[in-house]
Amino acid sequence: MHTKQYNRLLIILTLLFTLSGLCLAQDRQPTAVATERGMWIYLGNEIPEGFEYQVLKSEGNGDFVPLGTVVYRENPEIMKSTVEKLYPLFRNLDKPTDSELSFLRDYASRNKTTDSVYISNLPLMHLLLGTAYFDPDVTAGKRYRYRVEKISGKDRLWEATSNTVSYPAEPDLPAPRFSSKQEFTSQVVVRWYITGESSLNSFLVYRRVFGKGEYQRLNIERGFNISQDTVYLIASDTEVQNPALYEYFIKPLDIYGNSGPESEVVSAGTVGSISFPVPDYFKARGGETDHRVELSWRFSETAYINSIEVFRSKTYDDGFTRVARLAPEDTSFTDIVPVGNENFWYYLITSGPNGISHPSAKVSAMFRNNGEKPTPPEETGAESIKGGIKVYWSYHEPYAKGFYVYRYVYETAEFKQVSGLIPAGGEIYSFADTAGHLQGNEVYRYAVRTVNDVDQVSEYSEAASASPGKKATVGSPANLRLTRRDDGLLLVWDDMRPAEPVLLGYKVFRKEDPDGRYTLLPGDTLRNDMNYYHDTTLVAGKSYRYSVSAIDFYGNESPQSVSVKYVPEVSAILPPVIMRAVNTEEGILVSWGQVTDQKVVSVKVYRSRPGMNPLPVITLQKTSDEYLDKAVSDGELYTYDVSVVMEGGSESVRSSGVTVRRQPKD
Numbered sequence: 001m002h003t004k005q006y007n008r009l010l011i012i013l014t015l016l017f018t019l020s021g022l023c024l025a026q027d028r029q030p031t032a033v034a035t036e037r038g039m040w041i042y043l044g045n046e047i048p049e050g051f052e053y054q055v056l057k058s059e060g061n062g063d064f065v066p067l068g069t070v071v072y073r074e075n076p077e078i079m080k081s082t083v084e085k086l087y088p089l090f091r092n093l094d095k096p097t098d099s100e101l102s103f104l105r106d107y108a109s110r111n112k113t114t115d116s117v118y119i120s121n122l123p124l125m126h127l128l129l130g131t132a133y134f135d136p137d138v139t140a141g142k143r144y145r146y147r148v149e150k151i152s153g154k155d156r157l158w159e160a161t162s163n164t165v166s167y168p169a170e171p172d173l174p175a176p177r178f179s180s181k182q183e184f185t186s187q188v189v190v191r192w193y194i195t196g197e198s199s200l201n202s203f204l205v206y207r208r209v210f211g212k213g214e215y216q217r218l219n220i221e222r223g224f225n226i227s228q229d230t231v232y233l234i235a236s237d238t239e240v241q242n243p244a245l246y247e248y249f250i251k252p253l254d255i256y257g258n259s260g261p262e263s264e265v266v267s268a269g270t271v272g273s274i275s276f277p278v279p280d281y282f283k284a285r286g287g288e289t290d291h292r293v294e295l296s297w298r299f300s301e302t303a304y305i306n307s308i309e310v311f312r313s314k315t316y317d318d319g320f321t322r323v324a325r326l327a328p329e330d331t332s333f334t335d336i337v338p339v340g341n342e343n344f345w346y347y348l349i350t351s352g353p354n355g356i357s358h359p360s361a362k363v364s365a366m367f368r369n370n371g372e373k374p375t376p377p378e379e380t381g382a383e384s385i386k387g388g389i390k391v392y393w394s395y396h397e398p399y400a401k402g403f404y405v406y407r408y409v410y411e412t413a414e415f416k417q418v419s420g421l422i423p424a425g426g427e428i429y430s431f432a433d434t435a436g437h438l439q440g441n442e443v444y445r446y447a448v449r450t451v452n453d454v455d456q457v458s459e460y461s462e463a464a465s466a467s468p469g470k471k472a473t474v475g476s477p478a479n480l481r482l483t484r485r486d487d488g489l490l491l492v493w494d495d496m497r498p499a500e501p502v503l504l505g506y507k508v509f510r511k512e513d514p515d516g517r518y519t520l521l522p523g524d525t526l527r528n529d530m531n532y533y534h535d536t537t538l539v540a541g542k543s544y545r546y547s548v549s550a551i552d553f554y555g556n557e558s559p560q561s562v563s564v565k566y567v568p569e570v571s572a573i574l575p576p577v578i579m580r581a582v583n584t585e586e587g588i589l590v591s592w593g594q595v596t597d598q599k600v601v602s603v604k605v606y607r608s609r610p611g612m613n614p615l616p617v618i619t620l621q622k623t624s625d626e627y628l629d630k631a632v633s634d635g636e637l638y639t640y641d642v643s644v645v646m647e648g649g650s651e652s653v654r655s656s657g658v659t660v661r662r663q664p665k666d
Contacts, residue, residue, distance in 0.1 A: 029044075029162075029618070030146055030147075030148040030160055030161065030162035031163060032163055032165045033123075033165065034138075034167045034168055035090070035256050036092075036258055037088075038135055039138050039144060039146075040123050040127075040133075041055065041134070041135065041146045043070065043130075043132055043148045045131065046150070047108050047114060047130060048071045051150055052070060052151050053130070053133070053149070053151070054148070054149040055068055055135075055148055056148075057146055057147075058145045061601060067133070067135060069151070070133055072129055076101070076102075076105065080101060082128060086124055087121075087124060089134060090121055090256070092204060093120060093121040093123075093257045095121065114126065120202075122256075138167040140167055140168055141166070142166065143165065145162055145164050146161070148162070161621060164601070164602060164619060164645070166649075171199055173198055173252045174194055174198060174261070176193065176203070176250055176263035177192060177193055177264070178192055178266050179192055179193045181266060181268045183268050183269060184270070186270070187240065188246065188248075190234075190237075190268055192233045193230050194233065194252065195229055195230045197229075199254040200260075201254050203222065203233050205217070205218045207248050208247050209246060209247075210244075210245035210303075210304065215247075215249070218235075220236060220238070243270050244270050245269035248265065248266045248267075249262050267306065267352075276352060277300070277301050277302070277305060277357075279299055279348060279360055280298045280299065282346075283295070283296050283297070284363040286365050287334065291340060291398075291399060292334050292336060292337075294332065294365075295332060295333045295346060295363075299350075304352045306350075307327065308330060308349075309348065309356075310326065310346060311346065311359070312344055313345050314343075315345065316345050316362065337366075339453050340453050341454050347359040347360050348360040373459070374400060374452040375458055376448070376462075378394050378396075378461070380393040380463070381464045382464040384466050384467055384468055388438060389467070390430055390431070390433075391431045392428060395429065395450060400450050400451070401421070402421040402422050402423045402451050403451065404417050404421065404457075405431045405433070405446060405448050406448070407444055407445070408444070408445035415447055419431050419433075443465050444465065444467070445463045447460040447463045447464075474503065474551065474552045474557070475496070475499065475500065476549065476550065476560065477548040477550055478561065480564050481564065488535050489538060489566055490534050491532060491535065492532045493532075493548055493561065503553075505530070505550075505551060506533075506549065506550055507525060507526070507548065507549045507551065507557070508521045508533045508546065509549070510545070511544070512543065513545040533548075542567070542568065543565065543567045545563045545564070545565050545566075546564050546566065548561045549561065574653075575642055575652045575655040576593040576603070578591070578656070578658045583660065583662060584628065586628060587629045587631070590605065590626060590640045590658070592642055595625075595644060597644070599647050600622045600644045600646055602619050602620060602644070603642055604620075606642065607638055608638070608639045614641060617631075619645070634662055634663070636662050637659060638659065638662065640657060641654040641657040642654065642655050643655065
């Protein structure tokens with residue numbers, strides 16, 4: 001494809017995306033758009049000569065505060081200095097040329113609106129003509145609205161409020177995928193593609209010499225080709241040397257210069273077939289600690305190696321999986337093998353301009369642990385259970401095979417093993433010692449040892465003690481139940497005073513289910529006559545679990561009760577009902593029922609056509625009950641539905657749709 005064809009396709013597609021991207025910005029309807037460096041606000045289509053726009057800003061649901069005023073200044077020097085000041089805000093787009101600035105001044109001298117003017121850097125064009133304002137003072141994660149007032153002298157002619165928008169920008173741009181490439185002696189042509197609808201407007205091309213230095217942004221010929229729902233993005237690089245090998249990637253842009261995810265890197269150039277390099281040597285040996293196997297290699301030529309991949313298997317012939325992807329200059333890698341005293345096989349594969357190489361020769365090694373003992377278990381504890389004692393512990397280190405539990409024998413002053421191997425694989429472990437000779441009034445000491453995968457045994461853990469068959473001084477609260485209240489939750493359990501004459505009171509615990517940790521709720525300690533608790537600190541949508549313990553006058557505390565679970569209900573958000581959608585002379589008028597919910601902040605209008613997903617076309621204040629859609633085509637069938645947005649940004653489901661066909665004007 002020739003350069004002129006590229007340019008023609010680029011202009012056509014850019015105009016298509018431009019017109020579709022501005023369908024919300026009509027007449028007196030301000031539109032706020034998040035960009036990579038701040039918030040760009042479209043003020044209106046009238047060029048401010050003889051009047052000015054005043055811009056106000058609201059953060060979240062706060063009050064509007066003045067930001068500044070905007071007028072159009074046709075002075076060439078002022079316009080040129082404005083370009084130098086503002087262009088860095090939109091440097092992903094083309095910088096306006098002197099001829100484009102002259103064109104804008106000539107247009108503004110003959111027109112009062114921006115309806116028929118366009119240059120490739122559209123956001124900067126509106127800033128130069130005074131029909132847009134840029135707000136750099138924004139914070140990630142926050143939401144903003146803008147109010148625009150048209151001021152003439154002391155009169156305020158009209159005011160309107162923009163949509164609510166959050167920062168930073170989240171452009172609807174998928175990552176381009178590689179399509180094809182053509183390599184010539186003096187030119188490289190690379191094609192990527194994007195499928196489906198998106199806000200794609202243009203793209204940037206980056207290149208570096210294969211494996212050398214940083215990527216540089218190129219000012220080369222770019223073009224588009226469209227086939228059904230697929231857009232092909234074409235980069236033609238004539239600034240190449242012969243021979244040479246390059247790496248390319250592109251970054252898609254929307255009309256405001258917001259960039260999407262980068263494409264994959266493509267290797268192409270003016271060189272012929274390049275043989276895959278073979279390592280001069282490849283060695284493996286077992287490490288000394290931490291299950292390490294140390295690999296090393298050397299390539300005499302790495303100029304055309306893109307990456308080195310290391311593969312491992314327990315067998316020589318199959319089962320290999322990749323364990324590392326390394327840079328071309330790397331000459332070693334330390335692998336952490338899952339088990340010791342077992343042989344592992346390795347080979348290398350390199351990737352380069354012609355794809356991936358065949359596997360290298362295979363080498364093998366194993367980790368032999370010659371003296372490194374495992375660490376003992378942690379958080380060892382013991383407690384009385386019916387008929388015996390339960391010992392529990394935790395362990396989080398790798399390479400453990402299991403554990404042995406030991407009981408201290410005072411007669412011999414040593415620990416005796418009382419359990420078989422308890423396999424590793426959990427977080428909290430336990431063992432029940434129910435030996436018949438355990439005495440109910442005796443205190444027994446326990447410790448635990450770790451066994452690793454090469455049968456080495458750790459030192460003893462810290463000891464824990466308990467007595468079997470000893471009744472707890474105070475029992476656990478029973479029959480814990482809950483009742484929903486308008487302002488929270490009421491927990492109630494059985495009054496324990498009749499059964500526990502020395503009862504002091506209760507403790508109430510709560511955690512977020514399922515992974516949270518129990519925390520003591522305020523009110524430590526509840527009185528013994530308060531067998532209830534009122535929790536008003538719940539968050540809708542979260543899941544909670546409660547338990548209660550009892551304490552007596554001697555400081556003894558019972559085990560926590562059986563827990564109960566509670567999930568606060570999330571208030572339903574219902575959209576208004578669309579009353580009608582009718583044709584008018586100017587477009588399709590959609591109206592709906594009045595919004596009365598005090599927590600609603602705005603109304604969203606969605607539009608779709610047959611076979612298409614509904615897309616939002618405008619966000620209005622909650623006091624609005626109708627919308628005139630002017631961006632419709634004669635004969636087309638449209639479906640409209642609406643939703644409401646609550647404080648905090650949550651959105652309701654959409655209403656039932658209403659369908660209408662646009663009638664041509666008489």
